[in-house]
Amino acid sequence: MNEITIAVNVDNDKPTVSGQELHEALMIDTPYKKWFDRMVGYGFTEGTDFWTFLSQSTGGRPPVDHQLTIDMAKELCMIQRTEIGKRCREYFLNLERQWNSPDAVMVRAL
Numbered sequence: 001m002n003e004i005t006i007a008v009n010v011d012n013d014k015p016t017v018s019g020q021e022l023h024e025a026l027m028i029d030t031p032y033k034k035w036f037d038r039m040v041g042y043g044f045t046e047g048t049d050f051w052t053f054l055s056q057s058t059g060g061r062p063p064v065d066h067q068l069t070i071d072m073a074k075e076l077c078m079i080q081r082t083e084i085g086k087r088c089r090e091y092f093l094n095l096e097r098q099w100n101s102p103d104a105v106m107v108r109a110l
Contacts, residue, residue: 004091009067015099017073019050019066025088026080036066039076070096 006025009016023032030038044050049072054062068076070092077089098104 004087006073006088006091008070008095015070015095016051016067017070019068020055020063022068022073022076022088025084026077026082027084028080033064039079042075042079044072044075 004025006017006021009018019036020032023035028035040046040050046052048069050066050068052064052066055065056062074089074092077085077092079085
């Protein structure tokens, strides 16, 4: 079984993940833009649940990506209703437990 690894950005007070990276981890066949637009229709709000930015260009127009809150990422995993979605959700739940552990809270406080 492949290990789930999705990079978590902790530059802000709330950890976030890349929408493109989550899309890839969930093995979604639909192109990212169409999939993400459909997922936003579930009631997510830009500036609260996700932030839009342009990714690094490799030549040509840079692709649009999003930074998603962990809560939004967990909900997107549940919406997929697949085994990989369940595994990704468990990955985020575990990350959240680690982030909120007393030791981790103390390290951030210092």
